[in-house]
Amino acid sequence: MATTRTTGGRSLVGWFFLAAGVVYLLGILFTHIAPALASGWWNFFAFALIAVGMFLLFLWRTDLLLRIAFIVAAVGWALLAIGSVAALSGLTTLAVILALVGTLVAGILVFIRHLFTRNADVAFLLMAIFAALVLLVTWVAFLGGTLGVIIAVIFGILLIVSGLMIQRRR
Numbered sequence: 001m002a003t004t005r006t007t008g009g010r011s012l013v014g015w016f017f018l019a020a021g022v023v024y025l026l027g028i029l030f031t032h033i034a035p036a037l038a039s040g041w042w043n044f045f046a047f048a049l050i051a052v053g054m055f056l057l058f059l060w061r062t063d064l065l066l067r068i069a070f071i072v073a074a075v076g077w078a079l080l081a082i083g084s085v086a087a088l089s090g091l092t093t094l095a096v097i098l099a100l101v102g103t104l105v106a107g108i109l110v111f112i113r114h115l116f117t118r119n120a121d122v123a124f125l126l127m128a129i130f131a132a133l134v135l136l137v138t139w140v141a142f143l144g145g146t147l148g149v150i151i152a153v154i155f156g157i158l159l160i161v162s163g164l165m166i167q168r169r170r
Helices: 007-032 040-060 064-085 091-113 118-136 145-167
Strands: none
Touching (some): 040 064, 040 091, 064 091, 091 118, 118 145
């Protein structure tokens, strides 16, 4: 019978979110400081790491609602990763919707069901909210510009904090 929690799985997921945050922040830094080093590959690797982390959480949980939220988020982030280096045309909107809904629902359910430690639950919920704001930049005009960069930096920092908090033992 499958267990609901393993410390090794939690540590691995934490490392994926931590690495995703570092790569995402490096992409933002290189976009504004060294444009020659900026490319879509930074977003590809960051989104792919988030997708793998969500997929591992899908495999790790036995609760049906959490599994659905994690797999929807994983598929959305994986499509966003592919869309950052290749043209997906109409699938980009679907990817944004899947990642946005899956991540937000997963963040709310993690917070309600206390999947990690209390601090990790709060960090994961905040990361999910800021992920939604980052994904909404494509549709909401006032989130662009400086505010969009600030939200993106906060999202990257929350990815790192979530990764560190998820790794901690209860």
